[in-house]
Amino acid sequence: MIEKYSSIIGEDELDSIFKIAEKLKGLSILHVNSTAAGGGVAEILSKLVPLMNELGIKTDWKVIRGDQQFFTVTKAFHNSLQNGKGELPQNAFETYKKWQEINGNELDLDYDIVFIHDPQPAGLIEFRKKLGSKWIWRCHIDISQPYDVVWNFLRAYISKYNSMIVSSAIFGRSDLNIPQFIIPPSIDPLSIKNRDIPDITVYRILNKFDVDPDRPIITQVSRFDRAKDPVGVIQTYKLVKRHIDAQLVYLGSPASDDPEGEIVYKETVAAAGDDKDIKLLMLPPNSDLEVNVFQRASNVVMQKSIKEGFGLTVSESLWKRRPVIGGNTGGIPLQVIHGVTGYLVDTVEEAAHYALFLLRHTEIANKLGNNGHEHVRTNFVITRELKDYLMAAYLTMFPGTEIPK
Amino acid sequence: MMKYPSGIEKPSKEHFRFYAAYYLPIYAGIKAYTIDELIEGLRRVDGLSIFYHVFHPLFASHVMPEDLHNDFAVWIKNELHLDDLAYEISDIPGAEPRTVEDVRKDLIDILSRDKYDARAKRPFSFISCKPVIYDTGKEASNLAELMDLIASITFRAIGYHFVFKRVMGYSQKNDFSSWIERNYEEFTELGKRLSSLDPQTYTEEEKLRKDIISIIMEVFKR
Numbered sequence: 001m002i003e004k005y006s007s008i009i010g011e012d013e014l015d016s017i018f019k020i021a022e023k024l025k026g027l028s029i030l031h032v033n034s035t036a037a038g039g040g041v042a043e044i045l046s047k048l049v050p051l052m053n054e055l056g057i058k059t060d061w062k063v064i065r066g067d068q069q070f071f072t073v074t075k076a077f078h079n080s081l082q083n084g085k086g087e088l089p090q091n092a093f094e095t096y097k098k099w100q101e102i103n104g105n106e107l108d109l110d111y112d113i114v115f116i117h118d119p120q121p122a123g124l125i126e127f128r129k130k131l132g133s134k135w136i137w138r139c140h141i142d143i144s145q146p147y148d149v150v151w152n153f154l155r156a157y158i159s160k161y162n163s164m165i166v167s168s169a170i171f172g173r174s175d176l177n178i179p180q181f182i183i184p185p186s187i188d189p190l191s192i193k194n195r196d197i198p199d200i201t202v203y204r205i206l207n208k209f210d211v212d213p214d215r216p217i218i219t220q221v222s223r224f225d226r227a228k229d230p231v232g233v234i235q236t237y238k239l240v241k242r243h244i245d246a247q248l249v250y251l252g253s254p255a256s257d258d259p260e261g262e263i264v265y266k267e268t269v270a271a272a273g274d275d276k277d278i279k280l281l282m283l284p285p286n287s288d289l290e291v292n293v294f295q296r297a298s299n300v301v302m303q304k305s306i307k308e309g310f311g312l313t314v315s316e317s318l319w320k321r322r323p324v325i326g327g328n329t330g331g332i333p334l335q336v337i338h339g340v341t342g343y344l345v346d347t348v349e350e351a352a353h354y355a356l357f358l359l360r361h362t363e364i365a366n367k368l369g370n371n372g373h374e375h376v377r378t379n380f381v382i383t384r385e386l387k388d389y390l391m392a393a394y395l396t397m398f399p400g401t402e403i404p405k
Numbered sequence: 406m407m408k409y410p411s412g413i414e415k416p417s418k419e420h421f422r423f424y425a426a427y428y429l430p431i432y433a434g435i436k437a438y439t440i441d442e443l444i445e446g447l448r449r450v451d452g453l454s455i456f457y458h459v460f461h462p463l464f465a466s467h468v469m470p471e472d473l474h475n476d477f478a479v480w481i482k483n484e485l486h487l488d489d490l491a492y493e494i495s496d497i498p499g500a501e502p503r504t505v506e507d508v509r510k511d512l513i514d515i516l517s518r519d520k521y522d523a524r525a526k527r528p529f530s531f532i533s534c535k536p537v538i539y540d541t542g543k544e545a546s547n548l549a550e551l552m553d554l555i556a557s558i559t560f561r562a563i564g565y566h567f568v569f570k571r572v573m574g575y576s577q578k579n580d581f582s583s584w585i586e587r588n589y590e591e592f593t594e595l596g597k598r599l600s601s602l603d604p605q606t607y608t609e610e611e612k613l614r615k616d617i618i619s620i621i622m623e624v625f626k627r
Contacts (some may be wrong), residue, residue, distance in 0.1 A: 012559035016425065019539035169530035172432030180432040182532060340468060371468045378466035391429040391537045402538050404565075404575045405424050 002054050005383045008189055017383060020390045021055035029059040029393060030111035034074065034120035036063045038285050040185065040312065041117050041140055044385070047188050051386050060111070064103040064121045069095050074120040077154070080147035081119065082309070093153055100124055113393045122157045134396045137164040140185070142309045142330060144171050163396045167310045168331050179399075181392045184334060186385035187315045187376065193288040194319055197296070205293040209249075209279055216246040216359050219298040221291055221316075224252045224265040227307040229327065232348050234271040234278065236304065239352035244359050247277040249294050253285045296320045299365065300358045304351055308332055315380040318342070318372030323365050325354050335380065341372035410625040413548040417588040421545040421580075423554060425561035426538045426569060428457060428464070433531035440485070440521040443477070446531045447513050454533035455505040455512075456573055462608040464564060471608045477512060477529070484525035490515070499605025501582075504574045508605070536569065548589055551581070552621050560610040567617065568604045581617075595624040 006014045031049060033041050045061050052059035066074070073092045080086050089095070104127030114135045116122055125135055137158050143151065143166070155175065158164060163179040166172055172180050187194055206213050218237055222228035230250055237248040250268065265282070272278040283290055291313075295301055301317035301324045308330030315335050317324050324342035326332040336342040343354040358365040378384075433454050437443040447455070458476040473479045473495040482491035497511045541562055545551035555563060566580035576583065582596035589595075598620045607613040 012561075015541075016427065016539065016559065016561065019425075019541070020427070020537060023537075023539070166432065169430070169432050169532050170528075172434065172436075172530060174434045174436075179535075180434075182430040182432055337467070374468045378468075387427065388429060391427060391535075394537060395429060395535050402536055404536075404538065404570050404573075405422070405540075 002051055002383070004190060005381070008377060009381060009383050013383065013387075017387050017390070018055065020387060020394065021052075021057060023394050024057050024113075024390060024397070027057065027112040027393075027397065029057055029113045029115070030109065031059070031061045031115045031117065032064060032107070032109075032121045032124060033061075033117035034064050034066070034071075044185065044382070045117070047191075047382055048386055048389065051382075052389075055390075057390075062107055064099070064107070064124070066099045066103075066120075070099040071120075077119050077150050078141065080150045081154075082142050082146075082307075084145045084147050086147040086149055088150070096123065096153075100126065103127075113397060115389070115393075116161075119154055122154055125157050125160045134162045134393075135160075136392060136396055137161045138183075139164060139166050139171070140309070142171055142307075143173060162399075163392065165392055168334065170330070179396070181388070181395070183385060183388040183392065184331065184380065185310050185312050186380050186382045187312060187319060188382045189319060189377075191288065193292050194316055195292075197289070197292055201289070202293050202297050205290060206297055209281060209290075211247060211249060211279060211294075211297070213297060216244060216299045217249060217294075217297055218246055218300050218302060218355060218359075219249040219251065219294045219317075220302040220304065221251045221295065221313045222303070222305070224261050224268060226260070226264055227305055229304045229306050230264060230268040231271045232306075232351070233302055233304050234268060235348045236302065236351040236355060237278065238275075239348065240355045240359065241275075241277070243356055245277075246299075246355075246359060247279070249279045249281060249298070251281045251283060251287075251291065251294050253283055253287065291316070292320075295322060298322055299362075300325060300355050302351065302355070303327065303332060303336075304345065305329055305332065311335070312380075314342075315376045318369070319376045319380075321366070321369035321373045323358055323368035323372060325351050325358075335372075335375070337371075337375065339368075341368055341375050412589070412591055413552070413625070415589070416547050417545070417584070419584075419588065421551055421554075421584050423541045423543045423545075423558055423562045424538050424565055425541050425559050426536045426565040427561060428453075428534035428536050428569075430457065430532045430534050433533045435531040436528035437531070438525045438528050439523065440481075440487075440490075440516055443481075443529055444513055444516050446529070447509055447516075450531050451533055452505040452509075452573060453535070454531055455509050456569070457532050457534040459499070459505070459508055459605060460564075460568060460572075463568075463604070463610055463613065466610075467608070474606050474608055480525070480529045484527055484529070485521070485523040487521060487523060490521075496606060498603060499572065500603035501571060501578050501600045503572070505572055506574070508572075538565065548585065548592065551584070552618070555581070555614065555621070556618055560614060563614055563617070564610070567599075567613075572605075592624070595621060598624055 049061045073095045100123030110130040117138045165181045295317045301322045303326045305327040310331030326336040328344040338344045345351045435446040437446045462471045478491045478495035570576045571579045582599045585596040
């Protein structure tokens, strides 16, 4: 399987992965997270774990269990860490501790290197038994401005880890004394969401959702969440529409765990009004083929976030050679290089200006899209993340700086 | 057609073994919003952090080479809009025998010369790094093979032997020059010419590789 990436990343890069993996031969690795399917973490683990095994490193993946009460608590943790606001269910910390204990006693955690993903299983560190084992906390979310009560509760666990991983330096914490490796997330170019698909499939799906392939399409793929500024996207489109007969596709999925989602969706519907060229699509999670189609069929892709974790939909679109207009926040500036792979914006007016510019100048849109593809190929493909994980594991297992040869 | 220089296939006394390295970034725990905070950060971070920020554009695989040669200059220009200062910081010399400690001193000296009030919206996040070094399995047994491998091997190996070890102070000069001077007395000029190449003002890896090869070709032509 890993050989399939050779045509994308080149032989040198693939060779370096094998060489670095050799340093971990004989060690066992475990990944633990809170869900086997759905969401970005499960998606990346479903790829990384087989790849690590293919490299000859014994790697397992285990999923913690919990009742609805536990997952309500961890969802509240998640929100409060990202938005800095504290609305916790009653006895939240007790519930969290109870399920750490249940999972800690049920799961075999005796591996040489243990990656714990996100806050849900972070407390398992209390159940480390194997002498000399190294534990790494992989944080996939923005913890730069957390709700202090929750952060301090989790920090007591995290400070016991040997190292941790954040997605960007802007999420780095100054109140922890463990090494914080910086590993941005990645996309899998071979997945259904990103691989090439035949034109006939593109046309069929556009037709299914009543989108005209012969007129310009602007797309944003995001949850209906104020942080993603869906109303700002509608306003942007309306400014563009004064000049060009464009269509807007806003592709989201229902967020049952987000009580604000419904409200934001209604606000977006109200902002859209009766414009038939605005398609607000609520598709089930894992509608990967549809995401692929709409990103691919678009002339311009937007990720007009006001606050963002990493915003991997940007890399997905760039991979498909589509220029992206992105909010200047979170991990978006790592992917959108202003004037090179797209444009960074702070306001609706800026977004509309650049959308109009790209729709008028298709040759520039194509150039930016091609640049974007190359930028993703060299920086945000899954094999780079795989290599970074191997290096983080190695440097945590053997923490001294290597003596140059 | 270039004249084939004699002596380049003469076996070397020792083989040149090519290693390569990746540098995993680590958050250094310091963020700066002003020039004063940047200076304070520069004083506190380790040498690997200076290395990371000075050579990050070279190793970053950007689709377009940047016109500013290091992260500090990019931030000063984009966030503080102090263009002249950014250009000066960008062009700090880094040829042999200068190390990251010389660069650190230059950075602090230049930034401390005047007082600046500007405050950034987005901070400069200091990042350090840890090298992970691996054996490429390739080695040269004469000068001709060294040249062939420089032309074809992963840039990570060139960066390691030509940049990392020397600027981090593990060796006095780049490994290619050292090896040439130890093994080929008749080509010591080549070693010296390579030593005079300043990798710190490159932001594109293949351009640096090309210029190393150009120097080799030039010396061979004579």
